[in-house]
Amino acid sequence: MNLLDRKLFRDLMRLKGQALTIALVVGVGVASYITLRTAWRALGQSRAVYYDHYRFADVFGALKRAPDSVADRVAEVPGVSKVYPRIVKQVLLPMEGLVTPARGEIISLPMHGRPPLNDVLLKAGRLPEPGRGREVLVYEPFAKAHDLTPGSTLPAILNGKLQDLVVVGLALSPEFVFAVDPGTVVVDDERYGPLWMAKDGVAAAFQMEGAFNNLVMKLEPGANEDAVLNAVDSILKPYGGLGAVTREHQMSHLILTGELQQIEILVVFLPVVFLAVAAFLLNVVFSRLVTLQRAQIAIIKALGYENRAVALHYLKMVCVIVFVGSVFGLALGAWMGNAMLDLYAQFFRLPMIRSRVDLPVSINAILASFIAGALGIAIAVRQAVTLPPAEAMRPPSPARYHASVIERLPLIGRVAQTTMMVFREIWRRPVRTLLSSLGIAFAVGIVILGRFGEDAMQPIIDMEFGRKLREDITVNFADAVDDGSLSYIGSLPGVLESEGLRQTPVRMRVGARWRDTVLIGIPGNSQLRRLYDVKARPAHLPHSGVLVTGILAEVLGAEPGDLIDIELKEGDRSTRQVRLTGTVEESFGIQGYMRKRELHRILREGASSNTALLRADPMQEVELQSRLTDIPSVQSIARKRTILDKFEEQTRRTMKVVTFILTLFATAIAIAVVYNNARVSLSMRSRDLATLRVLGFTRGEISAILLGEQAIQVLLGVPIGMVLGNLGAEALVQGQADPEQFRLPLMISQQTYAFAILVILISALVSALLVRRRLDSLDLVAVLKTRE
Amino acid sequence: MSESEEHGVVLAAHDVTKTYRMGDVDVHALRGVNVGLRQGELLVLLGPSGSGKSTLLNILGGLDVPTEGRVMYKERDIAALGDRELTRFRRDHVGFVFQFYNLIPSLTARENVALVTEIAEEPLDPREALELVSLADRMDHFPSQLSGGEQQRVAIARAVAKQPDILLCDEPTGALDVKTGIRVLEVIDEVNRTLGTTTAVITHHAPMASMADRVISLSDGRVYQEHENETKIAPRDLSW
Numbered sequence A: 001m002n003l004l005d006r007k008l009f010r011d012l013m014r015l016k017g018q019a020l021t022i023a024l025v026v027g028v029g030v031a032s033y034i035t036l037r038t039a040w041r042a043l044g045q046s047r048a049v050y051y052d053h054y055r056f057a058d059v060f061g062a063l064k065r066a067p068d069s070v071a072d073r074v075a076e077v078p079g080v081s082k083v084y085p086r087i088v089k090q091v092l093l094p095m096e097g098l099v100t101p102a103r104g105e106i107i108s109l110p111m112h113g114r115p116p117l118n119d120v121l122l123k124a125g126r127l128p129e130p131g132r133g134r135e136v137l138v139y140e141p142f143a144k145a146h147d148l149t150p151g152s153t154l155p156a157i158l159n160g161k162l163q164d165l166v167v168v169g170l171a172l173s174p175e176f177v178f179a180v181d182p183g184t185v186v187v188d189d190e191r192y193g194p195l196w197m198a199k200d201g202v203a204a205a206f207q208m209e210g211a212f213n214n215l216v217m218k219l220e221p222g223a224n225e226d227a228v229l230n231a232v233d234s235i236l237k238p239y240g241g242l243g244a245v246t247r248e249h250q251m252s253h254l255i256l257t258g259e260l261q262q263i264e265i266l267v268v269f270l271p272v273v274f275l276a277v278a279a280f281l282l283n284v285v286f287s288r289l290v291t292l293q294r295a296q297i298a299i300i301k302a303l304g305y306e307n308r309a310v311a312l313h314y315l316k317m318v319c320v321i322v323f324v325g326s327v328f329g330l331a332l333g334a335w336m337g338n339a340m341l342d343l344y345a346q347f348f349r350l351p352m353i354r355s356r357v358d359l360p361v362s363i364n365a366i367l368a369s370f371i372a373g374a375l376g377i378a379i380a381v382r383q384a385v386t387l388p389p390a391e392a393m394r395p396p397s398p399a400r401y402h403a404s405v406i407e408r409l410p411l412i413g414r415v416a417q418t419t420m421m422v423f424r425e426i427w428r429r430p431v432r433t434l435l436s437s438l439g440i441a442f443a444v445g446i447v448i449l450g451r452f453g454e455d456a457m458q459p460i461i462d463m464e465f466g467r468k469l470r471e472d473i474t475v476n477f478a479d480a481v482d483d484g485s486l487s488y489i490g491s492l493p494g495v496l497e498s499e500g501l502r503q504t505p506v507r508m509r510v511g512a513r514w515r516d517t518v519l520i521g522i523p524g525n526s527q528l529r530r531l532y533d534v535k536a537r538p539a540h541l542p543h544s545g546v547l548v549t550g551i552l553a554e555v556l557g558a559e560p561g562d563l564i565d566i567e568l569k570e571g572d573r574s575t576r577q578v579r580l581t582g583t584v585e586e587s588f589g590i591q592g593y594m595r596k597r598e599l600h601r602i603l604r605e606g607a608s609s610n611t612a613l614l615r616a617d618p619m620q621e622v623e624l625q626s627r628l629t630d631i632p633s634v635q636s637i638a639r640k641r642t643i644l645d646k647f648e649e650q651t652r653r654t655m656k657v658v659t660f661i662l663t664l665f666a667t668a669i670a671i672a673v674v675y676n677n678a679r680v681s682l683s684m685r686s687r688d689l690a691t692l693r694v695l696g697f698t699r700g701e702i703s704a705i706l707l708g709e710q711a712i713q714v715l716l717g718v719p720i721g722m723v724l725g726n727l728g729a730e731a732l733v734q735g736q737a738d739p740e741q742f743r744l745p746l747m748i749s750q751q752t753y754a755f756a757i758l759v760i761l762i763s764a765l766v767s768a769l770l771v772r773r774r775l776d777s778l779d780l781v782a783v784l785k786t787r788e
Numbered sequence B: 001m002s003e004s005e006e007h008g009v010v011l012a013a014h015d016v017t018k019t020y021r022m023g024d025v026d027v028h029a030l031r032g033v034n035v036g037l038r039q040g041e042l043l044v045l046l047g048p049s050g051s052g053k054s055t056l057l058n059i060l061g062g063l064d065v066p067t068e069g070r071v072m073y074k075e076r077d078i079a080a081l082g083d084r085e086l087t088r089f090r091r092d093h094v095g096f097v098f099q100f101y102n103l104i105p106s107l108t109a110r111e112n113v114a115l116v117t118e119i120a121e122e123p124l125d126p127r128e129a130l131e132l133v134s135l136a137d138r139m140d141h142f143p144s145q146l147s148g149g150e151q152q153r154v155a156i157a158r159a160v161a162k163q164p165d166i167l168l169c170d171e172p173t174g175a176l177d178v179k180t181g182i183r184v185l186e187v188i189d190e191v192n193r194t195l196g197t198t199t200a201v202i203t204h205h206a207p208m209a210s211m212a213d214r215v216i217s218l219s220d221g222r223v224y225q226e227h228e229n230e231t232k233i234a235p236r237d238l239s240w
């Protein structure tokens, strides 16, 4: 081994605490990059391949009912390359062991061959055969939740009639990567499952022979989407078309895209923060090292080594640190990347393509770390290189201190000399103090980011499930039923209170802007549905006129007082003008509300409902649910408590992992910043401190001088970190997939702030104590003897 | 016939001045110095603290460049060389010994010597060099495990290991007590005699002048006296 390398190795051993903590930060930076890139790539690639192989559609349209020939007309629309008409129907699956029947969505399969679009991925068994109306494919996660295998029977209520279906296969589909029951916003494998059945079977069960009610399309590359959607809508309008949408509005695709977008934000932000912190710490440590080794550098130069050799020497040192960090980071990243994909696999059902090691990504990560490392020590190395060998033989002139501004404040005029020392030290290196505080701030911010999601969930839960939805059970009917027959439900044993809602699909339009949405009619004196405005005050439901969710008003560019064109998609499908009287704040979707009576007037119909809200006596709920299941026109039954539990479980489960990982990451920063700063301070001031000890200061007093400086940096970092955390949270909230579908409120609780601060303070304290131990063993005599 | 050839001068400063700018004031460390180092001699540079000895030595050894004047090594003006060539010059021709030894603390005695032999043309074996200063048995000790005198002897071994043409020592005994100081001077004297290395030793301690072939006294950046000793006194016989 070359002698300079031997020196390097031994120097590093002496610096091992600092080298390791910095390597840790580098490692975490590399790991975060690898993890996120691995997850992003696996998810993105798997999606692309899956969509391609199973021909995921570009455009989705639902309608009431149209003869098959209409599909051919859609196929003529310029830009449309392929059209696949299907029948999609909601069914109830009264599974054994479930009080509330599960919801099924039955989708027709073509009579011959595979679906030309939105094909199914057969995981077990075979496709149903035409002519055997009871054979179905079952969505694999649903089948697993109920122990269904090919050959099992599956009870289903098709069009009001209970039948035993025969499971012939298990399947997945690109349409249901993220299978969320549209009525409930949660993934619940037990209670929601798509089914596939040969078209003749579905048609027979729902009297849909020769007709379809769902259309999926593939577009030609470069097709004008808006033009296609318009053309398709106008063809389907007479058949109760609900407005075609592109993939971007398809729930499964939307959520998957949202996840990928979030990763894209983090994958830039996180590694940059960690590498910047690492670079800064390397700068601090190596500047000190070069100062300490002035005489050594000089003698090496005096002996005839070239500047290049000196520069290389320090660069190599950083390379070792970065290398150790990178190796650790690669391993951690590979492991965490896998863990993240395992977590994804619980929510995203697609054949996940997992690449073992992504070489270019790993190389990028390592390269970026080396560049950060090299930048970090650039100044120090420059110092070493430009140090004239003769100059270096002279001890450095005493550092220059100034009275800090703080001291000049009249009030603090009489502080202890030791306090003064702390302030002067900080004042002498304002940039370093600031950057250290910034490092701490990032750590605080990252912990906040890791935890704020959970905070944001609580107001949603309180608002949506606590204050807005006040029923226990929500019953949906396939078609609106007369309110007279609804009173039958209200009189069932166990029903404490009941209300009917009327929901109708509409297109709302203001000028050129429009959205397909739902208009919901609520009884004027409703007890079970409450609306709230932006300030969470109860919103007044006007006698005539409409309230819409804030985001819908924004999209339409409508202000209270404006007239909205409401194009009906039911009844005579005419357009009505209704005045916007206000907005409501909701977390999910875009919709409008009006008085039920008013909605009936617009629809020119008698009192009817397609949703019943029930408050139920818990003692009689089981019995009640089974009665409800028996009602033929019931399409779905949902229990609020179950949805809420699922929602909480689902969010908590993901959040816990994220919180844990990010907290760990942030801890690495806090420890490295405080430890390295304190070590460098100790090295720079051990003479001063030893002198003070000789003069009779206690250990506690000199610790206070050394660590006081660190404490100030940390305390300065905390409020900055709270601001940064807020900004980061805002960026993530803004990066949400589609605010029209789901809005995460920007909400950070006191507990989260407290948690973040506590985590960072504890990490800082631990590192400070580690350094303090060295202070206790300060050798007074030796320190006074050493030069410099 | 030039002066250098006449006396066998190897390294010489001609009208060398050195001015440091300290803020608004100029510090004249050297105010026109003419000095020649003759082949094989042991020269002592004497002068009070601040008289410019170190500055002169650094300039002679290519560690620093003069503000004005020439520094001739044989036929070459090294004052005109760039950083790279100066490095080359030091590597090939000069050995340094400093007051504070300047050993690399993370390298053992042998490794400190090897630091030089690794890059020299015709070096001694590090062991040989350490034997010369009677420290072969402490070869694998780190500087922190050696006394000041021992450290200085390692520094001398390091300086001579490459068999330099010139050995420059800046107050080599400045940080040592009398006894160890004398031991170090003996080593320098022995290197000068046995290897015939041209040697310059700086000191502010007048009695040391008696061990030299020639003594040049500096005062306030100027040479104010120069004389040759008829008889040299061995270091151990110096009256301290």
Ligand SMILES: Nc1ncnc2c1ncn2[C@@H]1O[C@H](COP(=O)(O)OP(=O)(O)O)[C@@H](O)[C@H]1O
Pocket (backbone or CB within 6 Å): A391, B020, B021, B022, B027, B028, B029, B047, B048, B049, B050, B051, B052, B053, B054, B055, B056
């Ligand atoms: N790098 C420097 N910057 C400013 N002044 C210097 C520098 N080096 C030396 N001097 C000044 O030059 C003068 C001569 O210094 P030096 O050669 O070290 O003297 P000596 O070695 O004889 O004690 C002194 O006044 C010293 O302060």
Ligand SMILES: [Mg+2]
Pocket (backbone or CB within 6 Å): B053, B054, B055, B170, B171
């Ligand atoms: Mg000197």
